[in-house]
Amino acid sequence: MTVTIKDIAQAAGVSITTVSRVLSNKDSFYSEKTARKVKKTAEKLGYQKNTAAAELATQKSKAIGVVINSTQTNFSNSIIEGIQQEANQRDLSAIIVFAGVGDAQMQRRAIQTVIERSVMGILLLSVDISADDLTLLKQAQIPYISLSQAFTDDQISYISSDDFDIGYQATKYLINKGHRKIGLAGIDIQKNAMTGRNRQSGYEKALMEAGIESSNKWIQYGDYSYNSGVMAMKNYGKSPEITAVVAASDMVGIGILNQAHDYGVDVPKDLSIISIDGTDLCKIVQPQLTSVTQAFFEMGIEGVRALTNEKTTEFTNIKIEERDSVKTV
Amino acid sequence: MTVTIKDIAQAAGVSITTVSRVLSNKDSFYSEKTARKVKKTAEKLGYQKNTAAAELATQKSKAIGVVINSTQTNFSNSIIEGIQQEANQRDLSAIIVFAGVGDAQMQRRAIQTVIERSVMGILLLSVDISADDLTLLKQAQIPYISLSQAFTDDQISYISSDDFDIGYQATKYLINKGHRKIGLAGIDIQKNAMTGRNRQSGYEKALMEAGIESSNKWIQYGDYSYNSGVMAMKNYGKSPEITAVVAASDMVGIGILNQAHDYGVDVPKDLSIISIDGTDLCKIVQPQLTSVTQAFFEMGIEGVRALTNEKTTEFTNIKIEERDSVKTV
DNA sequence: ATAGCCATTGCAAACGTTTTCTTTTTGTCA
DNA sequence: TGACAAAAAGAAAACGTTTGCAATGGCTAT
Numbered sequence: 173m174t175v176t177i178k179d180i181a182q183a184a185g186v187s188i189t190t191v192s193r194v195l196s197n198k199d200s201f202y203s204e205k206t207a208r209k210v211k212k213t214a215e216k217l218g219y220q221k222n223t224a225a226a227e228l229a230t231q232k233s234k235a236i237g238v239v240i241n242s243t244q245t246n247f248s249n250s251i252i253e254g255i256q257q258e259a260n261q262r263d264l265s266a267i268i269v270f271a272g273v274g275d276a277q278m279q280r281r282a283i284q285t286v287i288e289r290s291v292m293g294i295l296l297l298s299v300d301i302s303a304d305d306l307t308l309l310k311q312a313q314i315p316y317i318s319l320s321q322a323f324t325d326d327q328i329s330y331i332s333s334d335d336f337d338i339g340y341q342a343t344k345y346l347i348n349k350g351h352r353k354i355g356l357a358g359i360d361i362q363k364n365a366m367t368g369r370n371r372q373s374g375y376e377k378a379l380m381e382a383g384i385e386s387s388n389k390w391i392q393y394g395d396y397s398y399n400s401g402v403m404a405m406k407n408y409g410k411s412p413e414i415t416a417v418v419a420a421s422d423m424v425g426i427g428i429l430n431q432a433h434d435y436g437v438d439v440p441k442d443l444s445i446i447s448i449d450g451t452d453l454c455k456i457v458q459p460q461l462t463s464v465t466q467a468f469f470e471m472g473i474e475g476v477r478a479l480t481n482e483k484t485t486e487f488t489n490i491k492i493e494e495r496d497s498v499k500t501v
Numbered sequence: 502m503t504v505t506i507k508d509i510a511q512a513a514g515v516s517i518t519t520v521s522r523v524l525s526n527k528d529s530f531y532s533e534k535t536a537r538k539v540k541k542t543a544e545k546l547g548y549q550k551n552t553a554a555a556e557l558a559t560q561k562s563k564a565i566g567v568v569i570n571s572t573q574t575n576f577s578n579s580i581i582e583g584i585q586q587e588a589n590q591r592d593l594s595a596i597i598v599f600a601g602v603g604d605a606q607m608q609r610r611a612i613q614t615v616i617e618r619s620v621m622g623i624l625l626l627s628v629d630i631s632a633d634d635l636t637l638l639k640q641a642q643i644p645y646i647s648l649s650q651a652f653t654d655d656q657i658s659y660i661s662s663d664d665f666d667i668g669y670q671a672t673k674y675l676i677n678k679g680h681r682k683i684g685l686a687g688i689d690i691q692k693n694a695m696t697g698r699n700r701q702s703g704y705e706k707a708l709m710e711a712g713i714e715s716s717n718k719w720i721q722y723g724d725y726s727y728n729s730g731v732m733a734m735k736n737y738g739k740s741p742e743i744t745a746v747v748a749a750s751d752m753v754g755i756g757i758l759n760q761a762h763d764y765g766v767d768v769p770k771d772l773s774i775i776s777i778d779g780t781d782l783c784k785i786v787q788p789q790l791t792s793v794t795q796a797f798f799e800m801g802i803e804g805v806r807a808l809t810n811e812k813t814t815e816f817t818n819i820k821i822e823e824r825d826s827v828k829t830v
Numbered sequence: 831a832t833a834g835c836c837a838t839t840g841c842a843a844a845c846g847t848t849t850t851c852t853t854t855t856t857g858t859c860a
Numbered sequence: 861t862g863a864c865a866a867a868a869a870g871a872a873a874a875c876g877t878t879t880g881c882a883a884t885g886g887c888t889a890t
Contacts, residue, residue: 174619174642176846187870192848203868218640223617224553225846228875233553246575256599260607265614268597270585278589285594288552290503311547313503398785426785433787456727456755457786458762505876516840521878532838554876557845 175217184213195221227290236479237286237314238268240297241279246423247451247468248297251319254472255295262480267291271299280305287312293479295319300363301328319475320468321365331474333466334487335367339374339418342446342464345492346416347382350501351444354379355417357404358394358424368393368420371448375418389413396420401427410435415501416444422453425461429497440499450493459496466490504546513542524550556619565808566615566643567597570608570628575752576780576797577626580648583801584624591809596620600628609634616641622808624648629692630657648804649797650694660803662795663816664696668703668747671775671793674821675745676711679830680773683708683715684746686733687723687753697722697749700777704747718742725749730756739764744830745773751782754790758826769828779822788825795819 177195181188186206193201194210202210227233236259240248252268259266269285272278283305286294294309294316301309301318306327309316318330339356346354356375359368372391379386392407394400401424408414419425425447429439437443439459447454450465467488478484506524510517515535522530523539531539556562565588569577581597588595598614601607612634615623623638623645630638630647635656638645647659668685675683685704688697701720708715721736723729730753737743748754754776758768766772768788776783779794796817807813 174846178846188847189849189870189872190868192846193869196848198849201868206868220613220641221617222557222619222846224557224619225875226848228551228553228557228877229846229848231848231875252599253601256601260610266598268599269595270581270597272582272585281589284549288550290549290551290553312549398781423785430785430787452727453785456752456759456782458759503876507876517877518840518842518879519838521876522839525878527879530838535838551876554845555878557847558876558878560845560878 174222175219176222177219179217180210180214180219183217184210186210195219196226233290233292234263235265235267235289235291236476237289237291237294238266238297239279239282239286239294239299240268240270241273241299246453247320247449247466250451250468251297251472251475254469255476256472258473258476262476264292264476264480276302276304280308283308287314290314293317293476295475295479296321300365302364315479317475317478318365319471320466321367322370323364324366325364329478329486331471331478331484331486331488332367333490335370336374336377337487338448338464338466338490339371339376340378341374341490341492342418342448343375343378344381345446345464346418346444346498347378347384349416349444349498351416352382352384353390353414353416354384355390355392355404355408355412355414356420357392357408357417357428358396358400358420359391360393360395360420371418371420387413394420394424396424398423398427400424401429402431404428405431405435405437410437412437412443414443416446416498419445419447419461422447422449422451422461422463425463425497426453426457429457429459429461440497444498446492446498454493454495462495462498463493464490465493503551504548505551506548508546509539509543509548512546513539515539524548525555562619562621563592564594564596564618564620565805566618566620566623567595567626568608568611568615568623568628569597569599569626570602575782576649576778576795579780579797580626580801580804583798584805585801587802587805591805593621593805593809605631605633609637612637616643619643622646622805624804624808625650629694631693644808646804646807647694648800649795650696651699652694654693658807658815660800660807660813660815660817661696662819664699665703665706666816667777667793667795667819668700668705669707670703670819670821671747671777672704672707673710674793675747675773675775675827676707676713678745678773678827680745681711681713682719682743682745683713684719684721684733684737684741684743685749686721686746686757687725687729687749688720689724689749690722700747700749716742723749723753725753727752727756729753730758731760733757734760734764734766739766741766741772743772745775745827748774748776748790751776751778751780751790751792754792754826755782755786758786758788758790769826773827775821775827783822783824791824791827792822793819794822 177191269282271282361368392404405428450463454461474484506520598611600611690697721733734757779792783790803813
């Protein structure tokens with residue numbers, strides 16, 4: 173027996189219309205006096221609004237759906253914080269659904285879930301949107317935006333860092349520090365998202381501009397995970413040809429760091445690392461990792477702005493944060 | 502113009518009742534033939550169920566609300582994975598709302614949000630439930646359970662590790678390794694949750710059993726954060742009296758580790774660390790941290806089981822995972 | 831052929847809001 | 861005092877489902 177506006181109406185001796193108006197702050201359709209009375213009885217009865225009913229009646233939702241692909245990516249928390257903050261300011265609530273890691277079926281189901289809750293917009297966090305997902309999304313006629321991952325398909329608008337620039341800046345930074353033999357580790361170029369390919373292009377551009385002929389042994393593919401970093405380092409070997417490496421994520425960077433340590437390869441003396449992401453993880457390892465830091469919090473903010481039809485940017489800023497994992501040669 | 506079951510009914514030439522029954526799999530209230538027809542038209546029209554309407558009609562929800570206190574705690578992901586998995590199996594969806602970090606107002610608001618969505622149950626992840634929150638929850642008449650934090654107030658049922666035992670086992674482990682002067686760092690005993698106090702009691706019991714007279718300089722309070730670890734180590738000083746320390750969380754452990762490193766205190770030669778939580782973080786630092794590992798994934802699972810009225814446990818298991826941060830003396 | 835039963839289908843009310851339109855009350859000004 | 865506008869309040873329909881109950885039709889057993 174939950175209490176409804178009908179109960180309030182009865183208790184306060186007014187119509188449910190009035191109660192509704194008071195409780196949803198429809199300006200000046202009621203007197204101050206009744207407003208007070210209604211609010212007090214609502215309070216006394218312990219009334220809680222039924223959002224489902226309200227959204228059904230208004231035909232619009234005040235919730236935004238957030239689908240998160242993986243619990244692996246440790247930066248999603250920052251994005252979520254951004255989303256949450258901006259959503260709160262607009263009196264929206266965020267419904268977050270985890271889609272498991274790399275499980276196409278769960279991912280589809282997660283998208284379905286937010287659609288069925290008829291949210292006003294959908295934010296996809298590092299979700300590798302498949303063709304199937306896309307038809308589902310388009311069909312639902314709900315605006316959706318990919319966060320942190322870019323796609324070429326112009327059906328998918330996104331807010332992310334400029335991954336080409338990330339690859340380019342990271343590599344150029346190492347070149348400026350005097351490195352010539354530079355690796356790239358942990359990126360995934362098989363996905364629908366352009367992330368890996370763009371970073372690789374940027375990397376190659378920087379090398380080319382510096383007149384460096386790259387070897388394809390310098391590039392180690394992976395999936396942005398800690399383990400990818402370990403594997404990459406194993407492939408580079410105990411006396412690596414490269415003197416510096418761009419890690420596709422902080423986790424990859426740490427994997428490289430630890431495997432290097434096992435190999436007796438000193439970072440940064442024997443090998444320099446710059447990692448992409450720049451989350452707090454960079455600061456808790458030794459040496460602290462120099463990083464290309466992405467503006468995840470802002471991505472979240474811009475995401476909800478985009479959903480509420482405010483103007484927004486396609487790319488958020490990146491910056492290089494110098495810590496202790498890169499040596500000048 | 503979204504498509505409703507009415508549209509399907511019209512297109513398929515049946516009543517909306519039939520459509521509803523087919524689509525929600527009410528057994529044997531319809532013929533195979535109509536079922537096929539209805540399903541096909543639903544598919545063709547791109548129908549998406551309106552959950553709000555359905556829940557309003559049935560007066561019950563298939564969603565469970567998850568309120569997460571802080572984005573700091575890096576173990577919440579594991580709990581969420583557990584929740585998600587178990588929820589999926591029961592055809593429930595999880596609505597996750599972040600409550601900011603230590604912001605009482607946002608926390609209350611988050612709880613309000615899930616209540617207003619009339620979820621069938623609420624899971625509170627490391628939420629420090631205040632008296633205010635409690636009245637709100639009780640009033641809503643929705644079952645709720647605290648995950649990972651225990652309370653004495655018997656209004657709050659919980660699923661967590663046995664924090665007393667955690668403190669006890671961790672300390673005893675160090676004692677068994679020959680340590681006598683053992684610190685405890687990073688716990689918070691000011692909160693409503695019993696976590697910190699219970700761990701401290703366990704710690705003290707183990708010390709007492711071993712006939713060790715503890716010094717209150719051995720205990721450094723904090724808030725489970727990286728910074729708490731750093732501060733604790735600073736207070737222990739460059740030549741610490743203690744030879745081993747129980748860290749209140751992995752983050753605290755890492756904070757201690759890094760500050761020790763700065764001080765030239767070698768881990769584990771000069772100082773042994775055992776950290777509480779046992780998340781992946783333990784494995785990415787050097788040396789890897791020995792830990793009292795909590796079963797976070799299981800907490801998530803048990804949480805939704807409890808909400809669906811299945812029998813469950815109050816305490817999930819803990820185990821000690823030996824890595825490289827404790828020395829035998 | 832007929833009664834009776836079962837399988838299938840449909841009608842209509844209900845869920846808790848919001849909102850349009852209408853009605854009532856209040857207040858102002860001549 | 862009366863007229864009238866403005867302010868306040870209410871009635872009822874609508875949103876998209878589910879479901880109790882009633883209706884229909886076909887089949888079986890007599």
